[in-house]
Amino acid sequence: MSAAAHGETRAVRIGKMLLRAALLGLFAFFIFGPLLNLLLWAFAERWYFPNKLPSQYGFTFWERVFNPRGNAMASLVTSVGIAVTTVIVCLAIAVPAGLALGRLQLRWRAAIMLVFLLPSAFPNLPVYVNIARVFYELKLAGTVPGVVLVHAAHGLVLAVWISAAAFASVDKALEEAARNLGAGAWRCFLTVTLPLAAPGIIAGGIFVFLESLDEFTGTFFVGVPDVQTLPLLMFNASMGGNYQIASITALLLLVPSVGFMLLVERFLKPNVMATLGR
Amino acid sequence: MTSPPDQPPSRTNWAGMALVSPALLVIAIFFVFPLLASVVSAFQAKTGEWTLANFDKSFELYSGDVGYTVVIVAISTAVVGLLSVAIGGYLTLGTNPRAQAVLRWLYRWPLFIPFIVAGQVMRTFLAKNGLLNQLLIGSGILEPLAAQSYLDWRGIVLAFVWKQTPFVALMVAGAMAAIDPAHIEAARNLGAGRLRILFGIIIPQIRRTLMVGLVLSYVTMLSVLSVPLMINPNSPTMMTVDVAYRINAHGDYGVANALCLISLVLASVGAWFYLRHGVARKGVQ
Numbered sequence: 127m128s129a130a131a132h133g134e135t136r137a138v139r140i141g142k143m144l145l146r147a148a149l150l151g152l153f154a155f156f157i158f159g160p161l162l163n164l165l166l167w168a169f170a171e172r173w174y175f176p177n178k179l180p181s182q183y184g185f186t187f188w189e190r191v192f193n194p195r196g197n198a199m200a201s202l203v204t205s206v207g208i209a210v211t212t213v214i215v216c217l218a219i220a221v222p223a224g225l226a227l228g229r230l231q232l233r234w235r236a237a238i239m240l241v242f243l244l245p246s247a248f249p250n251l252p253v254y255v256n257i258a259r260v261f262y263e264l265k266l267a268g269t270v271p272g273v274v275l276v277h278a279a280h281g282l283v284l285a286v287w288i289s290a291a292a293f294a295s296v297d298k299a300l301e302e303a304a305r306n307l308g309a310g311a312w313r314c315f316l317t318v319t320l321p322l323a324a325p326g327i328i329a330g331g332i333f334v335f336l337e338s339l340d341e342f343t344g345t346f347f348v349g350v351p352d353v354q355t356l357p358l359l360m361f362n363a364s365m366g367g368n369y370q371i372a373s374i375t376a377l378l379l380l381v382p383s384v385g386f387m388l389l390v391e392r393f394l395k396p397n398v399m400a401t402l403g404r
Numbered sequence: 405m406t407s408p409p410d411q412p413p414s415r416t417n418w419a420g421m422a423l424v425s426p427a428l429l430v431i432a433i434f435f436v437f438p439l440l441a442s443v444v445s446a447f448q449a450k451t452g453e454w455t456l457a458n459f460d461k462s463f464e465l466y467s468g469d470v471g472y473t474v475v476i477v478a479i480s481t482a483v484v485g486l487l488s489v490a491i492g493g494y495l496t497l498g499t500n501p502r503a504q505a506v507l508r509w510l511y512r513w514p515l516f517i518p519f520i521v522a523g524q525v526m527r528t529f530l531a532k533n534g535l536l537n538q539l540l541i542g543s544g545i546l547e548p549l550a551a552q553s554y555l556d557w558r559g560i561v562l563a564f565v566w567k568q569t570p571f572v573a574l575m576v577a578g579a580m581a582a583i584d585p586a587h588i589e590a591a592r593n594l595g596a597g598r599l600r601i602l603f604g605i606i607i608p609q610i611r612r613t614l615m616v617g618l619v620l621s622y623v624t625m626l627s628v629l630s631v632p633l634m635i636n637p638n639s640p641t642m643m644t645v646d647v648a649y650r651i652n653a654h655g656d657y658g659v660a661n662a663l664c665l666i667s668l669v670l671a672s673v674g675a676w677f678y679l680r681h682g683v684a685r686k687g688v689q
Contacts, residue, residue, distance in 0.1 A: 146503050150510070155539065157513050160522075160529035160566065167528050178538055223427035226420035233417050238424055245435050246620060247675035249627030251644055252664035256438035256445070259657060279434030286427055340518030342630045346648070357520045357630075364524050364634060376524045383516040390516075 161380075167373035187370035191378075198359060198375060205356040208270060209338040212277040216285050216334045219278075221327060224289025229296070229319070239290075245283050251343060258347035268352040276344040281334035288333065292326025293319070329390070336386055340379060442668075446661040458662035465646075465659075470666060472640045473626070476557055477670075480564035481622045485614065487569045492576040492610075493602045497588070515570040519563075523634035526563040530554035530635075559635040560642065564625050572617035579613035580606055619674040626671050643667050 167173070168187075170180030191198040226232060227239065245253075257276060258267055266272035296319050304314045342357045349355065356375055364372035449455045463470075491511050498504045514522065529536055532553045540546035554562070583606060591601045607614070632642040643663050650660040 146500060150503060150506055153507070154510055156566070157510055159535045159539070160525040161513070163528040163535045164525045166535075173533070177533065219426045219430060222423035226423035230416055230420040230423075232420045232424070238428070241428060241431055245431065247623060247671075248439065249623060249664070249667050249671050251627040251629060251647060252442035252661065252668060253435055253438045255647065255651060255657070255660060255664065256441040257434060260438070260441070275434070279430050282427060282430055336516060340520065342518070342520040343628075346629065347651070357518065360524060361520060361630065361634070364527060369528060372524050373528065376521045379521050380517060383518065383521070384513065387512055387515045 164373050164376055164380075167369045168377050170370060173369075187374055191371060191374045197354070198356075198371070201354050201356045201359040201375075202378070204270070204354060205339055208273055208277065208353075208355065209335045211270075211274045212281060212338040213331050213335050215274060215278040216281045217289075217327065217331055220282055220285035220289050220330065223286050224291075224323075224327075225293050225319075227286070228290035228293030242283055242286050245280075250280070254344045254347045257344075261348055267348055268350060270353055273345055273349045273353050273355070276348050277338040277341055278334075280341065280344060281337050284337070285330045285334050288330035289323070289327050292323040292330070295326070296322045332386060336382060339382065439668075442661045442664050445657050446665045448658060450658060458658040461659050462662040462666065466643065466663060468640050469643055469646055472557065473642045473644075473667070474670065476560050476564075476642065477622060477625050480561050480568070480625055481618055483561070483565045484568045484572050484621055485618050487565065488573040488576045488617070489602070489607065489614070491569070491573040492580045493598075493606065495577050496580040496583075496606065497598045497601060511573055512570045514567050515574065517567065519567060519628050520630040520634070522563050522567040523631045526559055526566070526631075527555065527634055530559045530562065555635050557636065560632055563631045563635060564628075567631075568621045568625065572614070572621055575613050575617040576610060579610040583609050615677065619677055622674045623671045626667055 166180060169183045169185075171182040171184040171186060173180040190196060193199065227235060232238065254276065261267040261272045266275070300322070301314055301318055304318045305311075309317065340357060341355075342361065345353065345355050345358055346361075349358065356379055360372050360375035360379065363369075363375060446458055447454055447456070449457060491507065495504055495508060498507075517525075528534055530553065531537075532551055534553075536554065537546065537551045541548050541551065587605055587609075588601055591605050596604065627644060629644040629648060632645050633648065636642075637645055643666070647660045647663050650656040650663070
């Protein structure tokens with residue numbers, strides 16, 4: 127590298143620096159431009175076409191969204207309620223499965239892991255369409271339990287993978303030490319294995335929570351017309367031309383997603399992400 | 405993860421199966437069954453007899469949209485792949501640590517942003533008075549009167565690329581970081597340029613990761629409803645919008661499922677690659 131640098135004149139170096147800065151600036155605009163535009167709409171009182179920027183800013187629409195008796199607050203409560211229930215249902219099923227796949231010797235382990243790979247290799251639209259059809263017969267369409275079931279099934283795959291990886295990373299020697307000191311199998315699991323696997327399981331739980339909070343297609347088919355989650359509210363506002371309400375709702379959905387992205391580096395390094403899905 | 409070659413004791417095996425079975429049951433009921441139901445329904449008339457009429461109708465009404473979908477998803481996948489390799493390549497081979505740090509901080513932002521929000525964000529960004537046009541006008545590339553909205557196939561591609569690149573780039577950058585630096589150093593000492601190292605040394609070693617990322621992304625884009633619904637709901641549009649329309653406006657599950665089966669065939673090309681490589685990998689470990 128340095129051999130090349132010696133031969134470079136100052137002009138070439140400055141040119142390279144400018145090019146690098148311009149490319150990075152363009153990329154930054156590509157990433158943040160859309161988000162900035164959303165932010166502008168969230169605070170715009172009035173914005174018509176020839177105007178480059180909103181002609182008036184304000185909080186009128188925020189007051190409407192955060193009105194305790196408004197649609198948006200009701201949707202937020204519905205969304206969070208569904209997401210929390212989904213996490214509980216999902217982990218109750220995924221943690222035992224993860225324990226078995228990550229810790230126990232299973233005869234058909236490879237085949238079972240393959241089954242949990244399948245859902246991400248197929249489009250989910252046909253799945254939602256036909257679940258909605260069955261749920262309609264079972265009177266589950268348009269109900270919160272129906273939506274929770276769809277979200278839980280969707281989140282299960284990721285939750286199983288992550289908890290299997292979490293249990294697999296627990297050091298067996300620690301369990302053996304506990305057993306040698308006289309702890310029973312249950313006690314050993316509750317006081318050694320589970321606490322050590324907990325960070326991974328919590329990460330899986332957060333993933334499932336976010337997936338459920340953001341889920342659109344399944345709710346669109348199964349939840350109509352009675353279950354209105356935040357993404358559906360946002361969609362309806364946007365299609366109705368109310369960009370302010372849509373943008374504020376979008377911001378509400380953005381905050382947990384971006385927060386999680388910033389936090390996730392602590393427990394999911396790129397090299398771990400690279401192994402997901404294999 | 406190790407899987408010992410010797411057979412596990414059957415008691416452990418049964419306990420393990422008991423722990424896994426609820427999860428398997430959920431996959432069977434909420435994934436396998438609806439998929440099979442979709443395939444069966446595609447070949448059934450409303451009265452229940454077997455027919456190919458749904459496919460005739462699908463091709464008659466929507467063959468244009470099938471092509472439109474394939475083109476959009478193919479372009480998006482290609483661009484995501486190119487950008488991911490460029491980002492990963494610069495993070496691995498770049499010579500300016502500060503620029504690398506900025507890039508590393510920049511590229512992940514849309515990672516967990518849901519498609520529906522990406523749709524809304526792009527609806528504002530690509531509109532006639534959106535910030536993209538203002539940048540183009542401000543920098544003199546575009547006449548103010550020539551400003552147009554980009555909310556057509558270009559909008560869908562941009563939304564897909566914006567949302568999917570961080571995911572694939574994260575996988576690719578992770579795989580590139582795991583390459584033995586000695587390989588790169590050796591090539592450098594032999595006088596290979598950076599592009600040559602990227603294409604000759606690095607990409608062959610991360611090809612599999614790149615492909616898995618692109619296939620997952622391809623299948624996801626094929627079945628996203630919210631982005632085309634928000635950016636370009638009018639004809640020509642993507643097949644997912646047609647599926648929703650057949651069901652919501654006509655209650656026509658036959659044609660909807662025929663369209664689903666067509667997209668399933670498109671996806672299975674990708675799924676075949678994915679599973680083949682996934683299993684091959686599991687076999688090696």
